[in-house]
């Protein structure tokens with residue numbers, strides 16, 4: 223009885239949870255670790271992999287996660303395959319078309335943004351994605367539930383340097399990162415050519431964090447294990 227009551231209560235609390243409650247904003251640990259994550263967004267116009275960032279991280283065997291758009295995977299297939307050939311690089315889902323206002327989309331379109339990107343990333347790289355990051359971080363309780371219903375963990379961030387702003391210099395990226403970082407943080411930058419000074423800042427970011435005792439880890443090292451893959455054909459078995 224008490225268990226049933228507490229279950230009902232937690233269910234009520236979950237239903238009443240504000241938007242954002244289902245979004246992981248930091249790793250659940252006090253270890254001195256951070257996850258380097260990079261968004262490979264592609265919306266209206268073609269975008270390309272920033273090799274200034276990727277080549278440095280791969281050459282130095284530093285683990286990192288790329289949240290890749292489906293269109294980005296399609297248009298950068300060779301680079302996506304190269305990233306996937308590195309076992310210390312995670313590739314996760316950043317939607318098909320990078321609609322910055324997913325809460326305005328119908329249920330079917332929200333699900334399509336996830337499944338179409340997942341299918342494209344799989345077709346190009348052979349990788350199944352298990353985590354999703356909303357474009358511009360814009361989500362609400364409904365869209366979060368839809369994404370979670372596809373077995374996807376939702377990953378956000380606690381603070382952002384704002385590297386898509388041209389005026390954010392390498393010096394500012396380094397200083398802000400070193401000032402703001404706390405254990406378990408999920409750092410977010412851009413690897414689509416719109417992180418204007420990110421490649422320039424990165425070596426100093428890495429050296430500075432290492433000097434403070436931080437290690438670089440993958441999201442999968444600390445977040446729940448993979449759920450089912452969000453494949454389009456699995457949707458057919460759901461009552462939409």
Ligand SMILES: [Zn+2]
Nearest residue numbers: 261263357358
């Ligand atoms: Zn993005």
